[in-house]
Amino acid sequence: MKILMVAIPNHHFFQWVNQLKESGHDVYWFDITDGGPEVERINWVTQIKGWKLKQDYIFRSSIKKHAPKLYAFFQKINERDTSQVFEKTVGDIKPDIVHCFEMKLSGLPILDVMERNTIPLIYSSWGSDMFYFEEMGVIKKQVQQFFKRTNYLITDCKRDYNISKNNGFNSTFLGVYPGNGGLKINDSKIKDINKRNCILIKGYDDGVGQAVKVLQAIELLQDTILNNKQIVIYSADESVLNFINNSTKLKVLNITVHERSQFIDNQLILEYMGKSCIHIANSISDGMPNALLEAMAMGSFPIQSNPGGVSEEIITHHQNGLLINDPLDINEISRLIKLALNDLELRKKAQDFNVKFINKHYNRGILQPQIVNIYENIAKTKIN
Structure with missing residues (x-):
């Protein structure tokens, strides 16, 4: 099975995705921010990076630091469109499941692409994602539109499941899981x-x-x-x-x-x-x-x-x-x-x-088989 993850580079995301390391699935990560080099700690994952800039021109970092307005002008010309790149990525990989982590940064930028396909979409709510969405600049109409396309929901607390229901989510709730997939304690x-x-x-x-x-x-x-x-x-x-x-x-x-x-x-x-x-x-x-x-x-x-x-x-x-x-x-x-x-x-x-x-x-060892089963059960439902 091919699983396409969409997330920012984040410690908790890396911990979550590593739960699937021995699952036998092909896991891909579309770095929605395209920030930094490939991440060694998830080196078994196919990492889609280096897609944002058309050209990494000389002195780019210096211009960004010392002339931010000029840099912003250049970026409008030099950055590729996220939707176009993601749509090509989906077409190349042909994933069985797409899983996005956090709505504003990862979910909304790919929504228009997901609305043009029927691939099962899992959304993991993180942090202030649901509780504080209006203060974060996301309007209710966007949330409702996103939930209309979301097939499966994971939250890190009971509160956010209730908030999601109040904002239009009526599909399958997969449960409450810590954002990092669980704890391994010494x-x-x-x-x-x-x-x-x-x-x-x-x-x-x-x-x-x-x-x-x-x-x-x-x-x-x-x-x-x-x-x-x-x-x-x-x-x-x-x-x-x-x-x-x-x-x-x-x-x-x-x-x-x-x-x-x-x-x-x-x-x-x-x-x-x-x-x-x-x-x-x-x-x-x-x-x-x-x-x-x-x-x-x-x-x-x-x-x-x-x-x-x-x-x-x-x-x-x-x-x-x-x-x-x-x-x-x-x-x-x-x-x-x-x-x-x-x-x-x-x-x-x-x-x-x-x-x-x-x-x-919250024991990582106990939660790992449950998390692996989430993807496998969705794939079985898709086949049936």
Whole structure:
């Protein structure tokens, strides 16, 4: 069977597609952004890249950096039309299934091509894809048109399935799966509750992510609460760095920052999670966060925002984590951080529960045959 994946270059997509490595199917990836070289970690996949530019002219990168308006003018002439290239790709491959990941970036650009064929189309909703689509510049009419062509839906949370139904989806729902296809955890990196002294913070602060609010909340804490604590911020935006540098209190704390613009191996993040007493992630919109699932799997106590009720699907407030009701309320966030740091017994019970819960429901080894069966069952339905 030939499966054509359409997605941006993304760590979670690579993890998902690798579930099919030993399936015996021919898997192709149409890189919708045509960004960067071929990806070694999925080198068994036929990667369709290098299609966007008619000519990779000399000094292109320099012009892009120093003369963006001139670069934009050149690109209008130099870029191939996505629809035309994708239509030729479909014609050459003749896939049995097309699977797109995320609507705005991957689904809508290929919609006109898919409307001219009857190939089964799977759509995986990611992150803020459904919950925040209007704020992301997608109008309801586009969503409804896309769902009219979508044959199969996968979401990373129950919330987004309900949103999809309210926006016109009435075809086959394949279920809730984590966007990366599941977690493979190294148990040896999970530290005992008494050996955790790290506060781990997801550093997205891009308007949706609200990491600076977390830092403002930490500024409100008494110094004694933060004694002997290491603070690690990963995937930090520039605004996070600027805030720390301008904060009298934060500058003197033991803080390590990994910038969002620089690559950090996921295994290192998992190690941090395995030794952190709390993991804080705060945003005004998200799907089921993979970072939340990973933190829970590694025994880190989650303090998590809850846009649209998504996080409460797996977190029971004051039992296996704490939910941030208002991601913009630094007093609330500060109170939750203080509560978690002061309640060792709460964190211990949560660690025991969460590690078992994630292993039961999000274990990569358990989910892999289910994911492989998704494609095989669709192919059987097509034949019948």
